[in-house]
Amino acid sequence: MSDNPFPLSRDELLRAYRTMRTIREFEERLHVEFSRGDIPGFVHLYAGEEATATGIMMNLRPSDRIASTHRGHGHCIAKGVDVNAMMAEIYGKQSGACRGKGGSMHIADLSQGMMGANGILGAGAPLVCGAALAAKFRGDGDVAVNFVGDGASNQGTFLESLNLAAVWNLPAIFVVENNGYAESTSVDWAVACDSYVDRAAGFGMPGMTVDGTDFFAVYEAADEIIRRARDGGGPALLECKMVRFFGHFEGDAQTYRAPGEIDEIRSSRNCLTLFRNQVTEAGVIDGGDLDAIDREVLDLIEMSVVNAKKAPEPTRADLLTDVYVTY
Amino acid sequence: MSDNPFPLSRDELLRAYRTMRTIREFEERLHVEFSRGDIPGFVHLYAGEEATATGIMMNLRPSDRIASTHRGHGHCIAKGVDVNAMMAEIYGKQSGACRGKGGSMHIADLSQGMMGANGILGAGAPLVCGAALAAKFRGDGDVAVNFVGDGASNQGTFLESLNLAAVWNLPAIFVVENNGYAESTSVDWAVACDSYVDRAAGFGMPGMTVDGTDFFAVYEAADEIIRRARDGGGPALLECKMVRFFGHFEGDAQTYRAPGEIDEIRSSRNCLTLFRNQVTEAGVIDGGDLDAIDREVLDLIEMSVVNAKKAPEPTRADLLTDVYVTY
Amino acid sequence: MARTISFKAAINEALDQEMSRDPSVIVMGEDIVGGTGSPGEADAWGGVLGVTKGLYAKHGDRLMDTPLSESAYIGAAIGAATCGMRPVAELMFIDFMGVCLDQIYNQAAKFRYMFGGKAETPVVIRAMVGAGFRAAAQHSQMLTPILTHIPGLKVVCPSTPYDVKGLLIQSIRDNDPVIFCEHKNLYALEGEVPEESYAIPFAEASVVREGKDCTIVTYGLMVHRAIEAAGALSKDGIDCEVIDLRTLSPMDTDTILESVEATGRLVCVDEANPRCSIAADVSALVAQQAFSALKAQIEMVTAPHTPVPFSPVLEDSYIPSAQQIAAAVRRVVD
Amino acid sequence: MARTISFKAAINEALDQEMSRDPSVIVMGEDIVGGTGSPGEADAWGGVLGVTKGLYAKHGDRLMDTPLSESAYIGAAIGAATCGMRPVAELMFIDFMGVCLDQIYNQAAKFRYMFGGKAETPVVIRAMVGAGFRAAAQHSQMLTPILTHIPGLKVVCPSTPYDVKGLLIQSIRDNDPVIFCEHKNLYALEGEVPEESYAIPFAEASVVREGKDCTIVTYGLMVHRAIEAAGALSKDGIDCEVIDLRTLSPMDTDTILESVEATGRLVCVDEANPRCSIAADVSALVAQQAFSALKAQIEMVTAPHTPVPFSPVLEDSYIPSAQQIAAAVRRVVD
Numbered sequence A, B: 001m002s003d004n005p006f007p008l009s010r011d012e013l014l015r016a017y018r019t020m021r022t023i024r025e026f027e028e029r030l031h032v033e034f035s036r037g038d039i040p041g042f043v044h045l046y047a048g049e050e051a052t053a054t055g056i057m058m059n060l061r062p063s064d065r066i067a068s069t070h071r072g073h074g075h076c077i078a079k080g081v082d083v084n085a086m087m088a089e090i091y092g093k094q095s096g097a098c099r100g101k102g103g104s105m106h107i108a109d110l111s112q113g114m115m116g117a118n119g120i121l122g123a124g125a126p127l128v129c130g131a132a133l134a135a136k137f138r139g140d141g142d143v144a145v146n147f148v149g150d151g152a153s154n155q156g157t158f159l160e161s162l163n164l165a166a167v168w169n170l171p172a173i174f175v176v177e178n179n180g181y182a183e184s185t186s187v188d189w190a191v192a193c194d195s196y197v198d199r200a201a202g203f204g205m206p207g208m209t210v211d212g213t214d215f216f217a218v219y220e221a222a223d224e225i226i227r228r229a230r231d232g233g234g235p236a237l238l239e240c241k242m243v244r245f246f247g248h249f250e251g252d253a254q255t256y257r258a259p260g261e262i263d264e265i266r267s268s269r270n271c272l273t274l275f276r277n278q279v280t281e282a283g284v285i286d287g288g289d290l291d292a293i294d295r296e297v298l299d300l301i302e303m304s305v306v307n308a309k310k311a312p313e314p315t316r317a318d319l320l321t322d323v324y325v326t327y
Numbered sequence C, D: 001m002a003r004t005i006s007f008k009a010a011i012n013e014a015l016d017q018e019m020s021r022d023p024s025v026i027v028m029g030e031d032i033v034g035g036t037g038s039p040g041e042a043d044a045w046g047g048v049l050g051v052t053k054g055l056y057a058k059h060g061d062r063l064m065d066t067p068l069s070e071s072a073y074i075g076a077a078i079g080a081a082t083c084g085m086r087p088v089a090e091l092m093f094i095d096f097m098g099v100c101l102d103q104i105y106n107q108a109a110k111f112r113y114m115f116g117g118k119a120e121t122p123v124v125i126r127a128m129v130g131a132g133f134r135a136a137a138q139h140s141q142m143l144t145p146i147l148t149h150i151p152g153l154k155v156v157c158p159s160t161p162y163d164v165k166g167l168l169i170q171s172i173r174d175n176d177p178v179i180f181c182e183h184k185n186l187y188a189l190e191g192e193v194p195e196e197s198y199a200i201p202f203a204e205a206s207v208v209r210e211g212k213d214c215t216i217v218t219y220g221l222m223v224h225r226a227i228e229a230a231g232a233l234s235k236d237g238i239d240c241e242v243i244d245l246r247t248l249s250p251m252d253t254d255t256i257l258e259s260v261e262a263t264g265r266l267v268c269v270d271e272a273n274p275r276c277s278i279a280a281d282v283s284a285l286v287a288q289q290a291f292s293a294l295k296a297q298i299e300m301v302t303a304p305h306t307p308v309p310f311s312p313v314l315e316d317s318y319i320p321s322a323q324q325i326a327a328a329v330r331r332v333v334d
């Protein structure tokens, strides 16, 4: 095969694809399971946005920290949280990542540097400042990454955290996942600035905007700002323009979208198709290898659902534990 | 006398001078009274910053609203709150502007459009958005002005209010009173952006920076942005660079300042001296007329202190009133 | 003319009627119109659960979507209220008050007092409260005790379609800041509601069941659990009086005290966490002011001292049940 | 070796000793160093009232000034705590929690539960509480009941220099989030404090005065008013037991119940507002669990249901007095 024009080795590219495909399959399957009425509570799906979580996370090490959002499945998978534990958590089972107490909106795995999905918009930004501060004290070059939606980027909590990160010169990265909507509301209306680069400048940090559906665009931008942060160069903001394949949450009728919008983005802005074309056309990976991954991922997700469904429920006794370290 | 090069009539100039002098005298006197131990609680003095409150307020009408800060005496006086009622309030007397229940940090007079000094940093910004929204519904061209310190400009409450004001296109003006310090901390360290113009741009609104000790610079900048806001042109941010003559609050030893800093600013950046020179050198007003105002103001403040001291204390019954409209 | 509509529809009707009646009433919140700036249908959502659906078509720009900035827009509602408007701001879930509490408790609640009685702040903050939605720890709290603790706020938590309409209308007409708590698991509840507009005064608890053996004091969703418990107990000849507080601040202490004077027994039921709860507040009131009437200890039935768990099994055991309430009554009547 | 130092100095000493002992302890807050970026003296303030003065000289950059952004830096302390640090963050006045409560009650307090026991958040949030400083409605609140209501938080409120040192050291070593409430009117109080480091366990109330006629339960500044009242009452032969809770969450219920079992009478004193207060919480506890021992109604002495007024005359009548406490005791012993 021809030599590799990409910043990642063939194995790394396969890993990136597997991650994106796993997220996609996980979310597509949840969409089906939810419509069957098998999933409790609110579920916000990341389908369509995979290239961003994956492009960022391919630059991170396990000891790097991330703080996620209510739409956190993709961040979890890309950061290395076990898919079976995640699925079981979403089903509220004792074998879940949070022993069934957190659910979709609160999946966390600190051992993987995943500080938690979050039900409160903007709440992850201060936490990431703290993780970055701890890394700075350790002096081990770790960074911390905060994901925030376009809508949540208007939360004061997020905004004042940008200033703190800059003032303390923290190894903190703020990734704005701009999927065009906050629930039903358009980003063009709700975010006053012309560009997130301007908003970053308002807090004295560099800002960049990339196509969040292009894995390589995200990867390369993240590589630059994360490298700088590791070297003590301070925080940065990265806007990833992306698309949301499903509704805000499962059950959303999405009448606020343009007619045909969903079909259009699914065909023209599918990050998995784009990635496949990029790597196959470059002749670095051939389609068959990707198909094989697709099949493996399908099995993995199938198993995770089967396991989750037959996993035991928490017991009444679990209600009263994990409130404090002492009980 | 030669003809008037200023944007204000001679009478208006005399009124502006009287306002600035009244603020200065009010604060200088409080400084003395506080050192005598006659004033309860925290007192934050506005001395040195008079040109900003006055330059802004000369553009406002009584029905325009303002929301102030913990350092609010100057805003109150410039917006037309009665000096005797203010002094009595600071002494905690029943004849005070808030019947003794608010004190220096909570002086308000809604009848004059003064929505209150505020003990919580950044808290005035949302309130001003609300006042501006009400004005927009009334359609009477009124505006609302929020004063915020350099330090408080890092509060999320303030920052997200900038976005709301821009998104709703409100007739709201945000005045950053940059006196270089937040308590003992330098603005250069605590505010990450290079300029407040950048911060304003991050929220899609025009920003300007002026010398807050130059009455005419403040007046003219305010005239432009307030006029635009009245005409439906939306919010703007104005940074006024100024100096604080006294400590953060009375009792502050100010060892964080440079040696000689206070003498230096009192002589070189005294907004009253500057104004006096500007109007006398232009030959529009002669010094004698200003001296006369100085004497009248001196008497006014003296009387306000005398009255405040002999005013009756609130009665125990007052403790339980004014909690709800019904009692 | 009364007809049967849902709790949710009753809220919508109250907003509609007050907006028609009083032009100073405006409504704001996140996606309460829904679809602002978006390419599709305007008024697409009418709120996250559709409570305000259809109001935009009738009242237009007096309903406003907001950016996701609770301090800014809740504070704006408060500021506008001091300028002659009567804003109704929706805080989607009460759990979100953590990002805007200052505007509620240091600003709105204190203006009148700090300013010596010279301010009026007729603002209503509507918020969903309560567990049972599988929405986990950050979308399921009651938090009513925290708001009730704060002088200057009024706190309302209705239990029926009839009450929610009348109390919301009263809240909008009231001249003090009101926190209007809507239990999300009552939205689907159907009940008789008059078409015409009516207001239910604050501090008037309703005795939803009369009884002579034991008084059960509660509010919100728990009213229905208490009635269920009372029904079960009556089969064993235990006759409970059930009091629905309806407004937590101000609270109708007379009705509570009179009832306990008659029954001599009290069980306080609260879906909130136990420490410094409404249940504790009512217990303390009675232990102080009706002690001599008490024939037994005062029992409390509350959620445990834990966050709200996600797992349906756990959440169901988190929320106080009719069985727990009945057991508590048995402990005091035996 | 014990010597007499102030409450304020005891806090400073606790921070100093824990910072020396454990490198993971860091301290952050507004002007807690003071003068960052300013031309004059570094370490100019050491906190708004000088509590942390001198620590920067010894521990350098482990003390950090912050921009005026409580959500950001309190949240940063919480985030760092989940990464192996032991941050002590100063929230200058507890009244400011309105701008950062989400990080405290939806994040720090709930991590461990939401994450199924897989997180530890050893953060301490120090804050000044209480009235008497002529600082008016937004700088004088207690708010202890609000924090005590929240599962996952621990709430401490010491009354003496000895306790404040030992409890702050315990708070820093504790692996759960702790809200450490320092009454600003106790800072000047002098008392015997050992030089060496020591920790006082949580949930151990101290019986500061033994007595057989009536139990007075309180905490913070009110402990001293209760002792004063007990002294006055003893002259009339009324013998009061005074219990200082020291930690409000967890609370030492055994000591309270044992005392009331013995005295049969209870007066709960709380500087906080009355609704859903600590006073109500303790009253409810006893009315439920020690009812049979009660010989009289349970009295509560609290601040009124009003914001804190500025006027010294009004503020002095706002804060519960020894006279009010004594009068309440007389109402239950007669």
Ligand SMILES: Cc1ncc(C[n+]2csc(CCOP(=O)(O)OP(=O)(O)O)c2C)c(N)n1
Residues within 6 Å of the ligand: A044, A070, A071, A119, A120, A121, A148, A149, A150, A151, A152, A153, A177, A179, A181, A182, A183, A248, C030, C068, C070, C092, C096, C099
């Ligand atoms: C503080 C707070 N306010 C409101 C909400 C309700 N809410 C949950 S998700 C959401 C929209 C978020 O939009 P965006 O930040 O763009 O993220 P996206 O859903 O598009 O990924 C809202 C309003 C919340 N969870 N927290």
Ligand SMILES: Cc1ncc(C[n+]2csc(CCOP(=O)(O)OP(=O)(O)O)c2C)c(N)n1
Residues within 6 Å of the ligand: B044, B070, B071, B119, B120, B121, B148, B149, B150, B151, B152, B153, B177, B179, B181, B182, B183, B248, D030, D068, D070, D092, D096, D099
């Ligand atoms: C939310 C909040 N945090 C902290 C404080 C304490 N505080 C009062 S004034 C002040 C400094 C404010 O500095 P700046 O905004 O520059 O205004 P200035 O005092 O210089 O006029 C601080 C930290 C407060 N009152 N409110």
Ligand SMILES: [Mg+2]
Residues within 6 Å of the ligand: A149, A150, A151, A177, A178, A179, A180, A181, A182, A183
């Ligand atoms: Mg979005």
Ligand SMILES: [Mg+2]
Residues within 6 Å of the ligand: B149, B150, B151, B177, B178, B179, B180, B181, B182, B183
């Ligand atoms: Mg300043």
